[in-house]
Amino acid sequence: MDKFTYESLIKKYNAQRAERFAFIDFVVRFLGGLNRSDLLDFFGIGDAAASKEISEYKRLRPRNVDYDRVMRKNVILRDSFTPLIEIDAETALGMLANGFNKNKLYDRPMLPYKRVGMVPRHLDIDLISKVTRAIHSKTAIKCDYISGNSKNHDERTLVPTAFFYDGHSWMFRAFHRESAASGGVKFKCFEFSRLKNVTECSNDSALPLETLAQDSDWHLLVPLQLTLHPSLSDSKKSTLIQEFGLVDRDDDFLVTEKAVLVYYLKKHWKIDVNDNPSGDGNYNFHLKNSSTLKHLECMENVFKYL
Template sequence: MLDSISFAQRQRLAYIDFCLLFKGAIYRQDLINRFEVGLSAGSRDFNLYKELAPENLDYDSSGKRYYQTAQFKPLFEHDAQRTLTKLANDISDGFDAIGDMHFPVEAPSSLNIPDIFIVAKLVQAILNNKAVSVIYTSLSSGSNARELVPHAIVDNGLRWHVRAYDRKSNSFRDFVLTRISKVTLKQSPAAEERSEQDAEWHRLLPLQLVPHPKNVSFPTAIEMDYGMENSQLLINVRAAMAGYLLRRWNVDCTERATLKGAEYQLWLQNRFTLNNVENLAIAPGYIKS
């Protein structure tokens, strides 16, 4: 039946499906505002969606919204990698569910692609300000139940992780999405567990990056690669993300630019900015003073 309806209506149905999956609910007005359709057209879309997937949504008359049921199964296929990229760039329209134009551009493969339903539950928790119970497999302790309060999903350049308050360690940490095998929504978090209390997340570090003084023979090439001005690149990065960026760009973080190798084309000139930053074990050459 999906093949027999117009492309525009398939887009709207995909948007309903996307919101139910990732938000857990959708208001009729959300659809009307997003696609600039009339009230009657919006009602027809919801009626058609319910005809196609009757077990996917129920209507809450008091809240005047449609919400996801426990039996929910997506009507469309939502590709995990493309959906995560769209979410990261605030393009949460669900259009990937019905196919996009493909361009001849390739990117390096990630280690693994997260389970779309795990991602959806975590996004629901973040949007609805909920804690979650998960099964997490770590390198140090194997598979165990943990309670987290997630507030952001992040691409660290190699894989996706969720930034969350961990009730086991009573601290904010990063958890790799592909190591999470089950997610259950819990009650709302306490004040000290909310994202506003994540100091490393909200603290911005100024990084002063320059062409490596020993490994690069023609620094102008590096200046062009990174759009440097006055032979340097000045950027601000979250303290919680600094280690990931420094590793991804292979930035030499030693005090006197002593790392050797063609891969080290940048040097962190203001190394002192990393003082009192956690999670820097992966920063190339960094040794805490």
């Protein structure tokens, strides 16, 4: 089977058609299927042109999709799918978050660029695609997960609902059926890099209580009243004022974040959540309204070690 790069597709066809084939390949792989309206909406082409491009894609990759008459769309053939264009996991997740972008398919940055700290195979794109398809179709997956907070590495049944980037790692939100059944936390955050052995349960649809709409902590926005930490030197304060775009000579500012994501903000921004500022000098900010947030169940990890 022929292997392509985006550039080689352009040479074989033209820039417009290469972009359409790359788009079809991307949507099928990460969302599980597409129909003509996806091409109509994204490229503004007509029905005939859309049908032509899908037919040509099927000729290039005859074992990638099949038309499902019930769903009225071309759905992925999971067991035989072979990408038309290889794409790395970071790029794929970035486009799922921000929209398909043909410029991301070129291996030629506009200015000298290097990503620091890329770990080989840190993110398994095949496992990621199974999760993103489950998010899109609102179905379950079974997986092994190497948790950093628990010794329980048994198989889990998750219903993925959303994904996010915390500044360092790509993660996803999911309803955890085993935890919910035992009276534990229903919705949790998981790191893509800790997944193993993901199996899609394409016929196991999410129950109403397992959907993102029922994840109240995901939708809850909380105010964080932050102030530059009193242990900082004047030079460090000036640096943070510049980096965070703060008003000069004003140490206090307010940010609003999803309740479930405050834990990650605390970690990466180095926020001291003690009632009274700590004197150990390892913090950038102090949370002034911690007393009003401690009662929230989803804040347990934020205040866990106090």
